[in-house]
Amino acid sequence: MLTERARAAGRAWARLAPGARLALGVIAVFVLGAVLAPWLTRYQPWQQLDVVRLKSLPPSWAHPFGTDRFSRDVFTRILYGAQLSLSIATLAVLVSSTVGLLYGAMAGYTGGWIDAVMMRFIDAMLSVPRVLMLIAVLALWSPVPVPALVLLIGLTGWFDVARIVRGQAMALRDREFVVAARALGANPARIVWRHVLPNVLSPVIVAGALAVGNVIVLEAGLSFLGIGVHEPMASWGTMFQDAANQFVSTWWAVIFPGIAIVATVLAFNTLGDALRDLLDARQLPGQPAADLPEPAHG
Amino acid sequence: MGRRVAARLGQAVVVVWIVATLAFVLIHAAPGDPFSFDAPTVSEAVRAHWRAEFGYDRPLATQYLLWLGNLAHGNLGYSHSMHEPVRDALAAALPRTLVLMAVALVGAFVLGILLALFQVEHRGTRRARWAGNVALFFYSVPDFWLALVMVLAFAYWLPILPAGYPVSMATHDYMAPLAAFVDSLRHLVLPALTLVLLTTAGIARFQRNELLDVLPLDFVRTARAKGLSERQVVRRHVLRNALIPTITLFGLSMPTLLGGSVFVEKVFAWQGMGWVVVNAIGLRDYPMVLAGVLVGTVMVILGNLAADLAYGLADPRLRVD
């Protein structure tokens, strides 16, 4: 069993495009950097080294990415920022994928007027620009703790997933194995759990990979506006907020975290693309699954 | 068709009402009010006086009904953050956002479709892969970061363009019309370019996938069999069919554009809807925020509707009710 899985994984790795392998490598580097941060740097992310003499230093051997205006080491903050930014993104996407999966499966499998009402609700929610909605809630109630931020981002991001899943679930409802299960008197919840969910999982995974990149950008944007993650915690977004006032003179404090974000998001998007190509082969009828028509900046 | 549009419009009104009500409750529940602004010597009594004058001391339900009633009469209230009636503030801010969005949309669609064509015509080559990578890169860049880098690069390191900011009438009133126009264009370049780059990437990716979907179809094979060159096949036959879904993107990209323009407007100090609303939230300018939310929602809904109609027009099979 184990070896079979390992062999399957090996085959999948071999089928992955070279770009995707690179992307996995980049993600691994950032995850390792985040996890090993205490051993990779001798500073703390909130540590102000000397607020008069060591502030706003350009990159040097001692501080490869320079220091920010509070004399904190930018390299250190990027490493620790990866911890926060990556966990927020991953958790938020888990939340939205789960909610979207359950909601979509239920709507699609149930059908009828319940489905209609559920989909109208999604239509309504999609009419409010997500960024504006988040800005309004966060700006009015800031500062929100990080778990609440994760929930808010997660709960405003599941509508697309739900739509995809619902489409798949509707198609599945009339497939033989589901019909057979129903005929055998299986409990609907069990049918959804055993037969529908596993079959709609792959587009959700693809959408999830793309969404992680999306959420990293979103969190950075909110923190840039000063309403996401708060001091002294370092996320990649808060680093911009610190630096934006003086980004002309202290450009390194803006450029380096930006590169970190772009590299990570690029990796997740590449991975998402590659996963889609990989899973498309045994794709169910319908649209190219996770082809979210909108760019990531939403 | 007409009935469908009417039904959609009816739904839209309900959606707008729900969103507006949610926004109303949300903003009134938040701490602070329009008269808790930064002026330490304005006494509590004076603030209370102003509150009473603008009716912010009445019960929430009364305020809600008043607001709805005024809204029905087209009266959006007085904006305390812009110091003028909300209608006037909107009239100034909305065109700025629309200009930015229009330029971005047109630019992004032209560039995006061209980029996708290039990738498909040269598929399998190194050039096409690089084009794809460039598209993916801009697809992955945070909007505000790209905006900051643009300012850094073109307004400071290589100072050839102003850092955005729709320069006021203040200086334009006294310039020759042509000079003023050119100056406006110069101020538009950086923010518009930023938004174009951000939007192009998504459209190119989408268009490319659509093109690739059409490529294996029979009629393409027929065209190829007739001896047309690959370029002719793609431009004449594939593109025509693959464009339909992309056209609907025009309307569907409204939320993305609105979201993106919030950050772009912030960095470039472009006083459009995004800037005004974010500012108004900070100052608890209730009427302005609510109006902004309404306008944003209506724009998204209209975008969706337009996408629907465009799809119906482009694809006759969908025209049946």
Next chain:
Amino acid sequence: MEAVTLLDAVPTARNRCLTFRHDLPLMRLRRFFACSLPLVLVAACSRGEPTAAPVEGPDGGTLVVAEPGDADNLLPPVTASILGHAVADLVYDHLAEIGDGMQTTGDVGFKPQLADSWTWAPDSMSVAFHLNPRARWHDGVPVRAADVRFSLALYKNPKLGSAIAPLLSNVDSVTVKDSLTAVAWFHAKTPESFFNIVYQLWVLPAHLLDTIPPERLATSETVRHPVGSGRFRFEKWDPGSQLVLVADTGNYRGRAKLDRVIWAIAPDNNAAFTQLLSGEADLLEIATPDQLKAAASHPALAPFVWPSLQYVFLGMNFRDAAHPAQPSPFFSDLRVRRAVSMAIDRHAMLRNVFDSLGAISYGPFPRSLATADTTLRLPPYDPAHAQALLDSAGWMAGPGGVRRRGGRPLQIRLIVPTSSAFRMSYAVLIQDALRKVGIACDIDAEQFPSFFAKQAAGNFDLVLAGYGTDPNAGGAQQEWGSDAMPPGGLNYLRYSDPRFDAMLDSASASFDAAAARRYASRAYQVIADDAPGVWLYDAVAYGLISRRFHLPAMRPDGWWQHLADWTVPIDQRIDRDRIGLGSPTH
């Protein structure tokens, strides 16, 4: 330090439109101090102040002011924005002008403005102002004594809600003796009676305003097109875009030299600065240290300095943030308050935030105050001592480096308004400084309205507060006195010390300036020893102006005070200086 006379207490909110990235400290403008400001300017400033030329010069020229944020409204008694005040000063007239000596006692140094001359009643309880018969409103109607009567009544009308009304409380009324003679009646004989009515009151045109109910006036259309009698007349205001004044050529006090003054409203301070750099604008009122540095190499710009009466401090709440009726579990203990004071390196933080442009705060007052005492004994920066004090207060080292007492962590919440970039920086610096002595500090950065609400409700442990103080010694009473508890009062920390109250009472009651200063000093030392706050900085501001302009000495209660006498030499004029008085061509 010279005895300082402070003129009035008109509130001047730094305009309300600033975005959260770039607001600058609150300033109170219409204040004066004759003290020696620490002119520790950056390199930029050593290149010379704006040319102080004699007032001779040709007519003409256009000044474009890059203004980050709009006017709130243009009605002098209720405007709370800098721009609103500038327009009031330029478009409207006072009965008399205070003169550059800025004396507030009696009528010494006051010069005729709307009133040619004035006659005191023998008992000094009233004064008759004889109006200049040539004075005209900009619509051609002559200025009459009835306008003065109308104006005072309007200011004092509670329905208008003017923040200036309390400052006119000693003026009972104005009566009309004849069309050109207005008599002001006082309640009591005080040294500043004349100053009160002359400086606080702008004379408004009764014939245009008296038909509008006072409660509607502030937002009425009429007020958006002010008609005054000053040397500049109002041309137009496009909210959010521009405000234009032009010279009133037939003015009874002489034509303004400049043709035109345009305020170009910018969305934020950065945008305003960009306009200045590109030459689209000529003047920026308040520049950040970063901007001053960037402008130092600009050949066409020179810096100038602004006074302010605001001081910023880290305040410690004496009450429990969650239950304001109960004492604070942290700061009701003097040892903890002193420990916080000693944990904070005020001078290093000042350098970090302001580079060399900062002005350290000496205590619970701005340095420009007459009673300011720059020699108070303040707790020194001494983290080791701070640790020892916390130990002795029972707050012992605990897990995660956070001190504990009886199972309760020493975890406190600092509120700060996001609208002030300076205070936001201080918050981050203070957080790390406190961490070093075992205090966990959460930053609660709020947009101003929420900040304000929390501050007023006492819902905080620490606050980065700014007080724009009143000029006399009594001002401190409104901020630290036992009678000034909220609601209603400004004593948000709920500090209370009878010794302080008594000492300050003695200072206010004293007719001998030196004695008053001594009492005030002792009162301040009481506060300094009680350590309810850490005194961070005085909000001194710097502006930038194009070297094209030749200006007489700037008056500290507004850079625009002598604007009508600014000139641009013919040979330095640029295109927009030649626009002239006509309307813009469209």
